[in-house]
Amino acid sequence: MYLDLETYARPASLADALALLKAPGTAAVAGGTHLNVHGHERLRAVVDLQGLGLGGVSEEGSSLRVGATTTLSELLAAELPAGLAALGQVADAEKNRAVRNRSTVGGRLSRDRSNGRVATVLEALEAELEVAAEGPEGPTRLHLHLRDRLHDVATGAAAGIVIGAWIPADLRWSSYLSAQLSAVDAPTTDAALSVGPRGVHIATGCHGANAAGTVALPATSTAATVLLADPPTGDGWRAELREVALSEIPTHTDALAGGDYRRDVAATLVVRLVAACLAENGGAA
Amino acid sequence: MSTITFKAVVNGAAVSWEVPVGEFLTETLRNHGLIGTKRGCESGDCGACAVLLDGVEVNSCVLLSAQASGHDIVTIEGIGDARAPHPIQQAYVDAGAIQCGFCTPGMIVATKALLEENATPSRDDARHALAGHLCRCTGYVKCLDAIELAAERVGDATKGGA
Numbered sequence: 001m002y003l004d005l006e007t008y009a010r011p012a013s014l015a016d017a018l019a020l021l022k023a024p025g026t027a028a029v030a031g032g033t034h035l036n037v038h039g040h041e042r043l044r045a046v047v048d049l050q051g052l053g054l055g056g057v058s059e060e061g062s063s064l065r066v067g068a069t070t071t072l073s074e075l076l077a078a079e080l081p082a083g084l085a086a087l088g089q090v091a092d093a094e095k096n097r098a099v100r101n102r103s104t105v106g107g108r109l110s111r112d113r114s115n116g117r118v119a120t121v122l123e124a125l126e127a128e129l130e131v132a133a134e135g136p137e138g139p140t141r142l143h144l145h146l147r148d149r150l151h152d153v154a155t156g157a158a159a160g161i162v163i164g165a166w167i168p169a170d171l172r173w174s175s176y177l178s179a180q181l182s183a184v185d186a187p188t189t190d191a192a193l194s195v196g197p198r199g200v201h202i203a204t205g206c207h208g209a210n211a212a213g214t215v216a217l218p219a220t221s222t223a224a225t226v227l228l229a230d231p232p233t234g235d236g237w238r239a240e241l242r243e244v245a246l247s248e249i250p251t252h253t254d255a256l257a258g259g260d261y262r263r264d265v266a267a268t269l270v271v272r273l274v275a276a277c278l279a280e281n282g283g284a285a
Numbered sequence: 286m287s288t289i290t291f292k293a294v295v296n297g298a299a300v301s302w303e304v305p306v307g308e309f310l311t312e313t314l315r316n317h318g319l320i321g322t323k324r325g326c327e328s329g330d331c332g333a334c335a336v337l338l339d340g341v342e343v344n345s346c347v348l349l350s351a352q353a354s355g356h357d358i359v360t361i362e363g364i365g366d367a368r369a370p371h372p373i374q375q376a377y378v379d380a381g382a383i384q385c386g387f388c389t390p391g392m393i394v395a396t397k398a399l400l401e402e403n404a405t406p407s408r409d410d411a412r413h414a415l416a417g418h419l420c421r422c423t424g425y426v427k428c429l430d431a432i433e434l435a436a437e438r439v440g441d442a443t444k445g446g447a
Contacts, residue, residue: 003307006287008351029352033329036309036347048352073341096417097395098335098344 003035007045011052014132014139017161020047022134028161030054030069031102034111054106054163063166065130068106072118073097075105084167086174086192090121093178093187106162109146110153117190119214121176122146123203124192127167133160150213171196173281177269181256188257191269195281199225202273204249204266212250217270220245224274231282238271245270291354295319296363310336310345310353314360321361321390325419332418335391336360342398344417361390364397372442373397376435377428384422392418396432400439406432 011017021028025044029035035046055069057078064084066075076091094100094117108118109129129149132139143166152158171194178190191204202221206212223244227237245267251259287306291313292299304313311334314322322345325333329347336345337359345353365371370378373396383389392415399406399414406414411432415425 002305002309002312003349005305005307005349008289008306008349010351029349032349032352033344033347035349036328046349046351048349050352095413096330096332097398097414098332098342098417099329101341102343102348 003040003043003046005044005046008048009045010048010050014052014161014163017047017049017052018132018134018139020045021161028110030104030107031071033099033103033107049106049161052163055104059169060166062169064169066105066165066167068162068164069104070106072100072103072105076100081169081171083171083173083194083196084125084169086121086125086176086194087167089176090117090192093117093176093190105165109149109162109165110158117176117178117187117205119146119150120190120203120205121174121192122165122167123214123216124176124194124201125167125171125174126194126196126198126201127165129162130164130166131160132163147214147216154213168196173277175273175276177273179265179269189262189266189269191266191273193224193270193273193277195228195277200228200274200277202270204270206250206252206262206266211252211254215248215250217245217248219248220270224277227274227278228281231278238275241274242267242271289351289354291350293354294357296359304350306351308350310334310348310350310358313350314345314358319360319362323387323390325387325391330417330419331388332391332395332415333388335394335418337394337398340398340401342395359394359397361393364393371397372438373400373431373435376438377431380427380431380434382423382427382431388418388420388422392420392428396435399432400436404436404440404443406436408433 009020025042027043027046028049029046030049049069055067057066072091072094076088080087105118123146127146128143129146131142131144174194176192178187180187193202200221202217205214223241249263249266251263253259288303289306291302291304311322311324323333325331327346329344334344334346335342339357365374373393377383395414395418411429
């Protein structure tokens with residue numbers, strides 16, 4: 001199996017990488033686990049990021065920085081703050097170890113809307129992305145909202161190279177759940193939740209070609225924040241929260257799942273996450 | 286067709302091969318006689334093409350040879366052969382974990398990676414290690430038995446050699 005590539009480059013600096021990426025038909029590659037999966041017929045050159053030293057997980061000030069070429073295996077092995085447990089859970093959710101060993105955080109954010117998992121968790125964890133872009137005096141580092149970058153990726157407008165994700169280290173609790181046909185399939189849908197000083201943040205992934213991709217659920221997050229501040233008795237809250245979630249989870253039908261089914265599963269995951277959060281953090285918000 | 290010079294250590298030997306820029310590692314290995322690495326799904330889902338890259342299990346069908354250049358690669362041939370099988374390979378034979386055998390090289394590579402990381406894997410650890418390996422024949426139970434047997438034998442061999 002071949003790609004019809006004319007050139008391969010492994011630059012040693014961000015400036016060189018950004019310059020190489022200006023050529024038409026050129027893509028950056030990190031782990032490369034999807035090079036042979038999606039149609040790359042028009043790809044003529046790849047710029048391999050492995051020589052740029054963009055990997056690693058570190059605490060920097062009040063944030064956790066996850067380098068773009070950190071693999072899911074490295075993320076799983078990293079010592080993460082207790083409040084960021086969802087990061088380890090999302091890495092563990094990729095059960096194919098050979099994929100986990102190569103698939104990178106930055107790569108997962110640079111694909112189309114069939115992407116999942118990492119984007120869902122980072123959205124719930126209030127992450128910002130650090131992107132290197134060409135400036136008049138060499139590479140410039142920008143901080144972007146995750147959803148803006150995902151939108152740019154989905155519309156083909158993404159420029160520059162994702163070099164890391166910055167996640168607030170003051171989050172107290174987080175968790176991730178996914179639903180998938182088998183252990184090695186991409187999730188049909190998934191959901192993540194974090195709780196911290198800025199309240200509850202919930203995100204879900206509506207995956208598949210032409211799907212909405214990763215979306216935040218602001219109304220559900222607000223409702224969950226209220227529940228956490230004043231923990232309910234009984235189970236009535238589940239149906240009420242479920243209705244709120246269903247009202248803002250997008251639908252997407254494809255060969256794998258119907259839209260209503262997918263939305264229903266996502267709402268179930270959200271309710272389960274909030275229930276787990278209440279059990280561990282009720283009254284803490 | 287544009288080519289690159291692929292320089293790597295393959296099964297302990299330094300190699301320098303001219304390969305097409307867009308060629309994936311499975312093809313490169315097979316074109317150089319290492320046909321134990323199987324061409325399966327070619328999308329990173331089935332595990333038949335698994336090799337060790339710097340000691341880590343990867344799917345060679347979704348890894349450009351150019352990306353693997355400069356690294357250390359171990360294929361099934363580098364683990365052992367019919368005349369001198371590795372204890373893992375012998376365990377797969379003895380456990381009856383092979384039927385058509387197409388997936389077996391990838392599973393043995395996965396088992397090698399697992400035992401390097403965890404010498405005493407639980408049944409669940411073994412299941413997780415094989416999660417990316419599809420087999421239409423065995424039903425996996427004997428493969429899990431083989432991993433348990435291999436762990437015992439590799440452990441015994443390590444103790445014996447100490």
